[in-house]
Amino acid sequence: MSSSKKIAIVGSGNWGSTIAGHVGEKVLQLQDEYDQQIVMWCKEEILDDGSKLTEVINEKHENTKYLPNKILPENVLAVPALDEAVKDADILIFVIPHQFVKQTCEELKSKVKSDAFAITLIKGFYVDEETNELLLVSEIIKSTLNIPCLSMMGANIAKEVADKVFCEATVGSRDSRHSEIVRQLIDRPYFRVRFYPDVEIIEILGALKNVIAMCAGFADGLKAGFNTRAAILRLGFREMINFCRLHAKESSPDIYLESCGIADLIASALGGRNYNGAKKMAETSRSLEDIEREDLNGQLLQGPGTAKEVYTFLKGKNLLDQFPVFRDAYLICQGQVEPKQLLENLTHHPEYNEK
Numbered sequence: 302m303s304s305s306k307k308i309a310i311v312g313s314g315n316w317g318s319t320i321a322g323h324v325g326e327k328v329l330q331l332q333d334e335y336d337q338q339i340v341m342w343c344k345e346e347i348l349d350d351g352s353k354l355t356e357v358i359n360e361k362h363e364n365t366k367y368l369p370n371k372i373l374p375e376n377v378l379a380v381p382a383l384d385e386a387v388k389d390a391d392i393l394i395f396v397i398p399h400q401f402v403k404q405t406c407e408e409l410k411s412k413v414k415s416d417a418f419a420i421t422l423i424k425g426f427y428v429d430e431e432t433n434e435l436l437l438v439s440e441i442i443k444s445t446l447n448i449p450c451l452s453m454m455g456a457n458i459a460k461e462v463a464d465k466v467f468c469e470a471t472v473g474s475r476d477s478r479h480s481e482i483v484r485q486l487i488d489r490p491y492f493r494v495r496f497y498p499d500v501e502i503i504e505i506l507g508a509l510k511n512v513i514a515m516c517a518g519f520a521d522g523l524k525a526g527f528n529t530r531a532a533i534l535r536l537g538f539r540e541m542i543n544f545c546r547l548h549a550k551e552s553s554p555d556i557y558l559e560s561c562g563i564a565d566l567i568a569s570a571l572g573g574r575n576y577n578g579a580k581k582m583a584e585t586s587r588s589l590e591d592i593e594r595e596d597l598n599g600q601l602l603q604g605p606g607t608a609k610e611v612y613t614f615l616k617g618k619n620l621l622d623q624f625p626v627f628r629d630a631y632l633i634c635q636g637q638v639e640p641k642q643l644l645e646n647l648t649h650h651p652e653y654n655e656k
């Protein structure tokens with residue numbers, strides 16, 4: 302790595318733009334160690350008034366579509382060409398909706414520096430169709446680009462981070478040099494980070510909480526009592542932990558109590574987009590696809606796609622009965638069962654058979 306490290310943000314949505322601004326401000330304080338310009342890959346779009354999104358971002362220093370009314374530091378440069386954005390980057394921060402990861406990584410093949418490293422902030426995963434095993438975003442980045450990949454997840458609703466409201470996050474890293482760089486770039490008095498070696502579990506928790514947050518939304522939309530809503534979160538969290546244990550039995554037990562675990566679930570179930578979308582669905586009977594398309598102005602829900610992957614994985618392992626909250630979340634998203642079924646099925650949850 303050269304002495305002045307270059308940073309590329311692969312993504313420019315609601316969280317992508319927020320983190321670009323966050324890191325942009327931070328490198329101004331760090332001076333010589335980091336290139337002072339943050340390059341942010343922005344998939345080009347023509348806005349309603351005919352202007353190009355990248356040009357608007359670079360002229361107004363505001364992502365008017367995905368992070369309106371938040372001014373970005375002037376050292377954040379939106380770049381429409383993916384290969385140009387990552388060229389010479391030493392640190393790549395991946396923050397696109399998970400459904401675009403494979404295609405984006407394919408486009409990046411052989412385009413990144415061999416001694417670069419990546420960190421994923423993306424909440425979602427795939428299931429490999431042949432093996433029925435999880436295919437994590439960090440693994441796709443690692444295997445396609447041939448560079449190490451860390452993960453960072455936590456209770457980080459973008460708008461609040463952009464407003465500099467206190468939050469924390471959990472970073473998965475097995476390399477102390479990379480950890481130190483992430484600490485330098487992210488950690489601030491209002492954004493504290495903690496480190497664990499469990500890159501994969503951190504990432505799986507970040508994906509799973511979107512599904513359980515949707516269940517909280519279904520329950521709230523149905524005006525379930527506070528006790529029932531709490532039960533959904535507890536049983537959902539239990540299923541998250543059990544799901545993680547299917548993947549890696551040796552994770553640090555404390556990881557579930559970190560920001561990437563219980564805290565992200567709480568934040569998302571109080572005010573995340575997946576929660577809000579699911580609540581609207583239960584209240585109005587509009588489909589999640591319609592809600593996403595009509596109400597979110599291009600921002601994307603990660604919960605429905607993840608619910609499908611989780612369902613496929615559990616079905617392939619004949620474990621659906623052990624995970625009724627995850628099972629019902631998918632069936633509700635598909636319109637195959639009514640949201641109220643989720644509440645009715647709680648009484649038969651396998652938790653009650655154990656002790």
Ligand SMILES: NC(=O)C1=CN([C@@H]2O[C@H](COP(=O)(O)OP(=O)(O)OC[C@H]3O[C@@H](n4cnc5c(N)ncnc54)[C@H](O)[C@@H]3O)[C@@H](O)[C@H]2O)C=CC1
Pocket residue numbers: 312313314315316317318343344367396397398399401405422423424425457458459460599600601602603
């Ligand atoms: N928004 C939030 O509060 C948080 C989001 N995250 C996670 O970060 C990831 C990215 O989320 P956001 O930045 O909020 O995105 P977003 O929900 O704002 O999505 C819009 C972005 O998707 C991009 N996009 C659309 N089609 C694309 C394609 N074919 N290829 C690549 N990009 C395409 C758009 O250009 C735009 O930048 C997600 O996995 C999300 O779960 C994590 C923490 C907080």
Ligand SMILES: O=C(CO)COP(=O)(O)O
Pocket residue numbers: 424455456457458459511514565568569572573574575576602603
């Ligand atoms: O991940 C998030 C907060 O940590 C945001 O969740 P949503 O995508 O549901 O808004």
